[in-house]
Amino acid sequence: MKKTYRMQRGFISFLFIGFFLILWFFFYKLYPLIVEQITIIQLPQIESKIFLIPVGLMVFTLFVNWSIRNKLWFGLFFSLHYYLMTKRIRRHIKDARFEDEREFDNRLVTLPKIKITFDDNRTRQSGKVFINNTIKFDKKLEDMRIDSALKGYVSERKYLSKDRDWYIYEFYSVDSHKQLKIKSASDLIEWSNKTADDYALRLDERATVPFHHMGLVGQTGSGKSFFIQMLVEQVLSKKVSHELFIIDPKRTDVYQMAKRTIGDERTGDKTNAIELIKQFHERMKIRQDELQDYFISNRNKTYRDAGLPALILLIDEFGALRESWKTLAKKERDEVDSILSDVAFMGRQLGCILWVATQQMNAQTMPTAIREQLVLKIALGDSDEQTYRTLFSSGVDIPPVQFTAGQGIYSFPGLASADKPRLLTVPYCSFLN
Numbered sequence: 377m378k379k380t381y382r383m384q385r386g387f388i389s390f391l392f393i394g395f396f397l398i399l400w401f402f403f404y405k406l407y408p409l410i411v412e413q414i415t416i417i418q419l420p421q422i423e424s425k426i427f428l429i430p431v432g433l434m435v436f437t438l439f440v441n442w443s444i445r446n447k448l449w450f451g452l453f454f455s456l457h458y459y460l461m462t463k464r465i466r467r468h469i470k471d472a473r474f475e476d477e478r479e480f481d482n483r484l485v486t487l488p489k490i491k492i493t494f495d496d497n498r499t500r501q502s503g504k505v506f507i508n509n510t511i512k513f514d515k516k517l518e519d520m521r522i523d524s525a526l527k528g529y530v531s532e533r534k535y536l537s538k539d540r541d542w543y544i545y546e547f548y549s550v551d552s553h554k555q556l557k558i559k560s561a562s563d564l565i566e567w568s569n570k571t572a573d574d575y576a577l578r579l580d581e582r583a584t585v586p587f588h589h590m591g592l593v594g595q596t597g598s599g600k601s602f603f604i605q606m607l608v609e610q611v612l613s614k615k616v617s618h619e620l621f622i623i624d625p626k627r628t629d630v631y632q633m634a635k636r637t638i639g640d641e642r643t644g645d646k647t648n649a650i651e652l653i654k655q656f657h658e659r660m661k662i663r664q665d666e667l668q669d670y671f672i673s674n675r676n677k678t679y680r681d682a683g684l685p686a687l688i689l690l691i692d693e694f695g696a697l698r699e700s701w702k703t704l705a706k707k708e709r710d711e712v713d714s715i716l717s718d719v720a721f722m723g724r725q726l727g728c729i730l731w732v733a734t735q736q737m738n739a740q741t742m743p744t745a746i747r748e749q750l751v752l753k754i755a756l757g758d759s760d761e762q763t764y765r766t767l768f769s770s771g772v773d774i775p776p777v778q779f780t781a782g783q784g785i786y787s788f789p790g791l792a793s794a795d796k797p798r799l800l801t802v803p804y805c806s807f808l809n
């Protein structure tokens with residue numbers, strides 16, 4: 377087994393303490409007996425306590441050292457926690473056999489420096505692990521995950537610090553990812569209003585995002601319908617009267633909910649999906665004309681500044697819907713694609729927002745022109761590699777967590793990049809059942 381310098385120093389310290397304790401014991405218990413027995417020569421009197429001095433000093437030094445390293449000034453529980461966490465990570469790094477070159481086999485290793493910071497030192501629900509980036513370890517650290525060393529936590533994202541001196545692992549406690557349960561629509565609205573304004577949505581405890589084009593993926597049972605319904609509830613509760621257009625080709629829960637909440641006129645299924653999309657596009661064109669003058673005199677402003685509500689087009693099961701268009705003439709298919717691309721491209725500033733939800737995503741099910749504009753990206757439950765890569769980015773780093781219904785990952789500019797999405801834990805809205 378590999379030894380580290382720190383282990384060696386600890387070993388020597390305890391050897392030192394043991395040695396002086398034995399001396400002390402000898403002069404305290406045995407030596408007086410020997411003095412009594414041996415009468416030929418007069419043995420000197422030796423004060424046994426003197427041997428306790430180096431022991432005391434050593435223990436004191438070790439304690440001070442430990443306290444500084446584990447930040448005892450934050451309290452004993454904090455220190456113990458800090459100590460155990462760093463110990464596990466150090467062991468993890470050591471076992472990853474960083475020194476695998478044969479020639480080092482019988483040498484001691486120095487592990488990279490490790491620091492841990494918590495966002496809140498008392499609750500310690502989330503924080504960051506910093507691992508020093510040294511030339512010797514660079515390549516290994518780059519591939520290393522530390523999840524198995526984080527007991528009770530999951531590592532969410534990993535990146536190199538700006539100065540490239542540290543590898544940073546953000547982590548969250550497994551407990552803090554327990555799902556919030558919301559019992560009524562009014563509780564949902566109250567919860568949402570704590571962080572979201574009239575043009576924003578609250579996704580989970582940590583994430584609140586302004587209205588934007590959204591790509592949502594999730595297999596059956598991933599909680600996609602619940603999530604959509606939660607968003608719709610929020611949109612409809614706003615003081616600004618936003619308008620929703622909802623297409624659910626399979627007529628599932630979302631369709632029923634849409635009919636109930638926004639009425640038949642703006643609810644579609646497979647049969648009238650294209651019609652509704654065109655209708656939405658018409659509304660966008662009207663708005664474009666309306667806002668033309670406004671935009672000329674108000675640069676860098678959006679529909680919001682003009683006091684207009686958002687128009688949101690939600691298409692559920694987009695992959696399946698598009699598949700069903702295969703039977704249409706090519707011209708017609710191209711027309712719908714170009715309308716949707718137009719909405720995706722122009723809509724944001726005009727307040728014509730596109731939400732597409734689908735089970736799987738690949739280059740065939742989702743045209744690039746649309747996909748590239750889906751700024752808010754969400755994957756609920758476990759998805760396949762291709763779906764993740766298509767939705768987020770080809771080099772996406774997925775946290776190794778088993779997602780249950782309502783859990784997943786998201787990216788949004790400024791909150792989490794598409795390379796390193798963050799964990800999302802959607803509250804469970806029991807009233808939707």
Ligand SMILES: Nc1ncnc2c1ncn2[C@@H]1O[C@H](COP(=O)(O)OP(=O)(O)OP(=O)(O)O)[C@@H](O)[C@H]1O
Pocket residue numbers: 555594595596597598599600601602603628781782783802803804805
């Ligand atoms: N946020 C959540 N937290 C906990 N459980 C959830 C959450 N959302 C959904 N669920 C549970 O998961 C089940 C499936 O959810 P939902 O119907 O939304 O999935 P789905 O992905 O739309 O699947 P389907 O395509 O079959 O409709 C629900 O019955 C619900 O009990």
